[in-house]
Every structure is written in structure tokens, then in C-alpha cells.
Amino acid sequence: MSSYAASFDDVLIAHERIAGRVHRTPVLTCGTLNELSGRSLFFKCENMQRVGAFKFRGATNAVLSLEDAIASRGVCTHSSGNHAQALALAARQRGIPAWIVMPTSAPEVKRRAVEGYGATIVPCEPTLEARETTCDGVINDTGATLVHPYDDPRVIAGQGTAARELIEEVGELDVIMAPVGGGGLMSGSCITTRAMLPDATLVGAEPTGADDAARSLAAGELVPQTGPDTICDGLLTSLGDLTWPILRDHLQQIITVDDSEVIDAMRLAWERMKIIIEPSSATALAAVLSGGFSSIVGERVGIIFTGGNVDLAHLPFN
Amino acid sequence: MSSYAASFDDVLIAHERIAGRVHRTPVLTCGTLNELSGRSLFFKCENMQRVGAFKFRGATNAVLSLEDAIASRGVCTHSSGNHAQALALAARQRGIPAWIVMPTSAPEVKRRAVEGYGATIVPCEPTLEARETTCDGVINDTGATLVHPYDDPRVIAGQGTAARELIEEVGELDVIMAPVGGGGLMSGSCITTRAMLPDATLVGAEPTGADDAARSLAAGELVPQTGPDTICDGLLTSLGDLTWPILRDHLQQIITVDDSEVIDAMRLAWERMKIIIEPSSATALAAVLSGGFSSIVGERVGIIFTGGNVDLAHLPFN
Numbered sequence: 001m002s003s004y005a006a007s008f009d010d011v012l013i014a015h016e017r018i019a020g021r022v023h024r025t026p027v028l029t030c031g032t033l034n035e036l037s038g039r040s041l042f043f044k045c046e047n048m049q050r051v052g053a054f055k056f057r058g059a060t061n062a063v064l065s066l067e068d069a070i071a072s073r074g075v076c077t078h079s080s081g082n083h084a085q086a087l088a089l090a091a092r093q094r095g096i097p098a099w100i101v102m103p104t105s106a107p108e109v110k111r112r113a114v115e116g117y118g119a120t121i122v123p124c125e126p127t128l129e130a131r132e133t134t135c136d137g138v139i140n141d142t143g144a145t146l147v148h149p150y151d152d153p154r155v156i157a158g159q160g161t162a163a164r165e166l167i168e169e170v171g172e173l174d175v176i177m178a179p180v181g182g183g184g185l186m187s188g189s190c191i192t193t194r195a196m197l198p199d200a201t202l203v204g205a206e207p208t209g210a211d212d213a214a215r216s217l218a219a220g221e222l223v224p225q226t227g228p229d230t231i232c233d234g235l236l237t238s239l240g241d242l243t244w245p246i247l248r249d250h251l252q253q254i255i256t257v258d259d260s261e262v263i264d265a266m267r268l269a270w271e272r273m274k275i276i277i278e279p280s281s282a283t284a285l286a287a288v289l290s291g292g293f294s295s296i297v298g299e300r301v302g303i304i305f306t307g308g309n310v311d312l313a314h315l316p317f318n
Numbered sequence: 319m320s321s322y323a324a325s326f327d328d329v330l331i332a333h334e335r336i337a338g339r340v341h342r343t344p345v346l347t348c349g350t351l352n353e354l355s356g357r358s359l360f361f362k363c364e365n366m367q368r369v370g371a372f373k374f375r376g377a378t379n380a381v382l383s384l385e386d387a388i389a390s391r392g393v394c395t396h397s398s399g400n401h402a403q404a405l406a407l408a409a410r411q412r413g414i415p416a417w418i419v420m421p422t423s424a425p426e427v428k429r430r431a432v433e434g435y436g437a438t439i440v441p442c443e444p445t446l447e448a449r450e451t452t453c454d455g456v457i458n459d460t461g462a463t464l465v466h467p468y469d470d471p472r473v474i475a476g477q478g479t480a481a482r483e484l485i486e487e488v489g490e491l492d493v494i495m496a497p498v499g500g501g502g503l504m505s506g507s508c509i510t511t512r513a514m515l516p517d518a519t520l521v522g523a524e525p526t527g528a529d530d531a532a533r534s535l536a537a538g539e540l541v542p543q544t545g546p547d548t549i550c551d552g553l554l555t556s557l558g559d560l561t562w563p564i565l566r567d568h569l570q571q572i573i574t575v576d577d578s579e580v581i582d583a584m585r586l587a588w589e590r591m592k593i594i595i596e597p598s599s600a601t602a603l604a605a606v607l608s609g610g611f612s613s614i615v616g617e618r619v620g621i622i623f624t625g626g627n628v629d630l631a632h633l634p635f636n
Binding site for chain 1: 344346349363365366368370585588589591592593594595626630631633635
């Protein structure tokens with residue numbers, strides 16, 4: 001039995017539950033990036049997942065976990081990012097309503113994407129307090145179930161399926177890396193990796209402008225993120241009560257990278273791998289190319305590319 | 319025995335020769351594009367090939383075909399596109415010199431890419447006559463071997479290996495599609511497909527601004543391309559004496575698409591598949607999404623994405 005929010009058994013059950021609804025994304029390699037890093041890199045391309053992000057794994061697992069009577073009342077979350085689209089599509093696939101609480105400041109393109117998946121957007125003021133209050137109101141009114149973007153056992157178990165597919169496909173890996181925002185993906189990856197590759201090293205990546213996980217690890221206690229300032233719009237949030245203990249106990253290190261390193265890494269992936277990754281995705285590649293990675297031992301490194309949702313009209317190059 | 323420039327045996331020999339030097343690129347699928355087209359599409363991602371284009375297959379086969387004494391004197395071509403980079407890298411891998419005749423009007427970024435692979439650039443005036451004369455001069459002076467971008471049996475055989483990998487990976491296909499420029503890739507694809515899937519339909523795609531292959535098929539004779547006007551910078555050339563008879567005898571149809579359809583298709587691939595393809599690559603996807611494709615029978619369609627070399631500072635979106 002695990003003392004954490006989710007166990008590897010939960011990941012296995014989630015994997016079976018979401019099979020057929022979630023893409024088994026490809027694992028790609030790149031000779032140029034191997035040369036630049038001096039390692040053998042294996043990229044799990046969740047940018048090619050449905051809705052363009054790994055978030056669809058956890059959202060689908062959460063939605064499919066609900067009993068029919070509960071599910072019929074719908075689901076609710078507050079997010080303006082990839083989790084919003086993921087929950088909207090997962091709900092539509094099950095044929096249940098979804099309410100997405102989104103700040104009025106969210107870009108039009110994100111609102112349209114969520115509405116395109118058939119969800120109802122509930123606008124709120126752009127503060128965490130307003131988001132949570134509005135979300136509570138929706139839940140009181142409708143009986144919908146909250147599906148938190150990361151601090152939810154069903155979500156953590158679902159995100160852990162990406163690392164499982166990566167390890168199944170490439171076998172032994174010395175290091176597993178992923179970006180850390182709220183910690184849902186990294187938590188799931190820790191649980192899976194410890195079960196499948198007990199000796200592998202687990203490393204997170206964060207932008208210096210939202211380095212709450214690095215500071216939490218250094219302090220030995222959860223340090224909330226305040227005033228994040230980074231291009232990595234998927235990594236602005238604080239760790240959660242469920243994800244923090246998993247990261248605390250399993251991560252060897254968090255490597256932080258500044259936004260210019262993120263943009264350089266993103267450009268390398270676009271130009272050399274010919275794939276589109278978003279800035280948050282690029283943090284782990286930037287980390288493996290940074291001086292901070294030199295202390296990490298191991299030849300074969302698995303990296304999860306988390307998402308590929310960018311606005312082609314506003315690219316950070318040049 | 320084939321009466322064409324290359325036979326399927328030549329493709330098989332080429333495939334063995336280039337194995338280990340050329341990437342076995344992934345075949346990707348996309349639910350959204352299947353829905354939009356009403357077919358099952360399988361994309362062979364040669365945009366992820368070395369140097370970012372299928373051209374590396376033919377160039378590598380040509381360079382490795384040379385006997386040592388001939389090879390040591392080097393290779394030469396005239397091109398400002400993907401073949402230039404492909405031949406430069408193939409020559410460097412064999413440790414022989416390469417001269418690339420390139421018009422003085424070629425963008426700096428393309429010159430630097432070729433020089434980055436260690437080739438010598440020989441500038442010339444931007445006319446076909448100047449290119450050929452300059453190329454002849456280099457060959458006279460150095461004893462280098464000409465490797466034509468497409469009208470060369472070794473190049474055609476090498477390009478045919480992409481379709482072989484596609485068919486090996488996904489099995490039965492009803493239709494095989496590729497863009498048509500000089501016809502090297504489409505010729506190789508015809509030879510491979512006729513041998514592996516005798517009943518499959520072969521369809522080419524061209525921009526309306528460089529539709530010499532469509533006009534040649536309609537006229538029953540090779541009609542040279544004059545004054546091409548399209549964003550598809552890899553498809554400006556005329557068919558060759560070796561590629562034309564193969565296309566004439568095997569292609570069921572050429573579908574033409576205008577540049578706005580190309581840009582829309584390119585954007586779909588970027589946004590939905592999260593992969594970077596160049597405009598020339600997008601013609602075949604644009605064709606399968608166009609009204610012109612409705613007369614083509616068959617559910618399972620294989621499409622070769624030819625390249626992914628774009629200047630991120632000058633994108634055609636918006």
C-alpha cells in the first residue's frame with residue numbers, strides 16, 4: 001500500500017481505463033540533441049496527445065472514474081490552460097456537462113478552444129480566490145464534481161501513464177525528467193518510475209521565474225509560488241498538498257532554467273526535431289542542456305514533452 | 319527488368335546501402351485530419367529525416383554508390399534547396415568533398431546551412447543556364463561526379479525507400495500520395511508501390527503555380543515549367559527525362575492546389591499534429607482535403623511529408 005495519493009496500481013488501473021481514448025504518443029529521438037547534451041535522449045511526445053497536452057490523460061481518468069449517477073451531474077474546474085480543454089473533451093466524450101471557470105483576462109483563443117469542446121465557460125475575476133469561490137458556486141448549484149488540475153489522486157494516476165508508456169517502449173532509462181508546475185505529471189512519473197525502474201534518477205525542471213518546487217525541496221517544506229514571472233504559462237502554479245510529498249520523497253533534484261534558455265531549447269526542438277512544443281514543455285530540454293545537468297549521472301534520459309499549444313501568431317523567436 | 323531509370327531491385331539495394339545512415343522516420347496519424355478528409359491518413363514524416371527532408375535518402379544512395387577512386391574526387395550539384403544540404407552531409411559522411419553551385423540570390427540562411435555541412439559553395443548568376451555552366455566548370459576542374467537533384471537513377475532509387483518503409487509499417491494502403499517537383503520522390507514511390515501494392519492508386523500533388531506535371535499528364539508529353547509562382551519553393555522545377563516516363567505510366571492523377579490551400583493545410587499540420595512541415599510538404603495534405611480528391615477511391619491513404627525546413631522568422635500565417 002502506498003502512503004501517497006496514488007499508487008502504481010492506481011496508474012495501472014487508470015491506464016486500462018483510458019486505453020483507446022487517449023493516444024499512445026510516439027517516442028522520438030534526435031541525433032543533434034544527443035550530441036549537444038552528450039546523452040541519449042528519448043522524448044515522449046505528449047505535445048501530440050489529444051488537446052495537445054498530457055493533461056488529457058488525468059482528465060479522462062478522473063471523468064471515467066465517476067459513477068454514473070455522479071457523472072451525470074457533470075464536472076467542474078478552474079483553469080485557463082490545457083487542463084480546461086482536456087476536461088472539456090473528456091466530459092464531452094462521456095456525454096456529461098463540464099463547467100470551466102476561467103478568468104475574464106484569459107485570451108479569446110483559449111475560451112474558443114474550450115467552447116469548441118462543448119463546455120460552458122463561467123467567467124470570474126483573475127484572482128485565485130475568485131476562481132475558487134466561483135468554482136464552489138458552480139458545484140453548489142449543479143452538483144458537479146470538481147476535477148482539480150493536479151491535486152487529485154485520479155489526475156495524478158492518469159498522468160503517471162505517460163511515463164509507463166515511455167519506459168515500456170524504450171526499456172532501461174537512467175534518468176526520467178519532466179517539467180514541474182503543480183506537480184501532477186511529475187508525481188505520476190515518480191510513482192511509475194519507482195515501480196518500473198527503481199534505480200532511475202528522477203529530475204524535475206522549472207523556470208527560474210516560477211521555481212516554487214526548487215525552493216520547496218531546498219526548504220524541506222512546501223513554499224507556495226507567488227508572483228510568477230515566466231513565459232512558461234503552464235508552470236505558474238504552486239505545488240499541491242498531494243503532489244508535494246511525492247516530489248519531496250522521490251526527486252533527486254530540480255534544475256531551474258531562465259526564459260532565454262527555454263526559448264533556445266524550444267527553438268532547437270522546432271528546428272531540429274521538427275515538432276512543435278510549447279515553452280513549458282521546453283524547460284526539461286533546456287535543463288538537460290544546461291550546466292546544472294552535469295552532476296546528474298546516467299546515459300539514457302527519458303524526457304516528457306508536455307504540450308504543444310502555442311499561438312502561431314505570437315511566437316517568442318526573434 | 320525494368321525499362322525505367324530505376325527498378326524495385328534498385329530500391330532494395332539502395333535501402334540496404336543507406337541503412338544506419340538515414341533515419342527510419344516515424345509514421346504519424348491524426349484523428350482530426352481523418353475526420354476532415356473522411357479517410358484514414360498515414361503520414362510518413364520525412365520532415366524528420368536528416369537535414370529535414372527526404373532528399374537525404376537519394377543523396378546518400380548516390381554518394382555511397384560511387385567507387386572509391388571516383389568518390390575521392392568529390393560530388394557536385396546545383397541547388398539552393400534541400401538537395402544541397404543533403405548532398406553536402408552525405409559527402410561529409412563519406413569524407414569526400416562536395417561543391418554546391420548556388421545562385422547569388424539564395425538566402426544567407428541556406429548558404430550557411432550548406433557550409434555548416436562542410437561543402438564548398440560556388441556562386442553563380444540566378445539562371446538555369448548559369449547554374450549548369452558553372453556546374454560543368456566545377457566538374458571539368460575537379461573531376462567531381464554530378465549528383466542531379468532528381469533526374470538520376472541512384473537518386474530515384476534512394477527516394478523510393480521512403481514509400482517502402484511506409485508500406486512496411488502500415489501494410490495495405492489504397493492510395494499513395496506525394497508532392498511532385500522534379501518527380502524524384504514520386505518516381506521512386508511509384509516503383510516501390512507497384513512492386514509492394516500493385517493495386518494501390520498513385521496520386522501526385524502540385525501547386526497551381528507550378529503545375530507542369532499536371533499539364534504534362536494532360537498533354538501526354540513533358541511540358542517544362544516556366545515562370546513558376548508559388549510559396550512551395552521545393553516544387554519549382556520541371557520534370558526530368560528519367561522521372562517523366564515513370565509518372566506518365568503510373569500516376570492516376572495529379573491534384574493541384576493553390577497557395578492558400580497549401581498554407582491552410584500547413585497550419586493544420588502544425589496546429590493539430592504539432593509537427594513542422596514546409597509549404598511544399600503541405601501540398602499533398604491540401605490535395606487530400608480538396609474537392610479534387612473526391613474522385614479518388616480508397617479508405618487508407620499514405621502521404622509522404624517531404625520536408626520541414628522553414629524560416630521561423632518568416633512564417634506564412636496571418
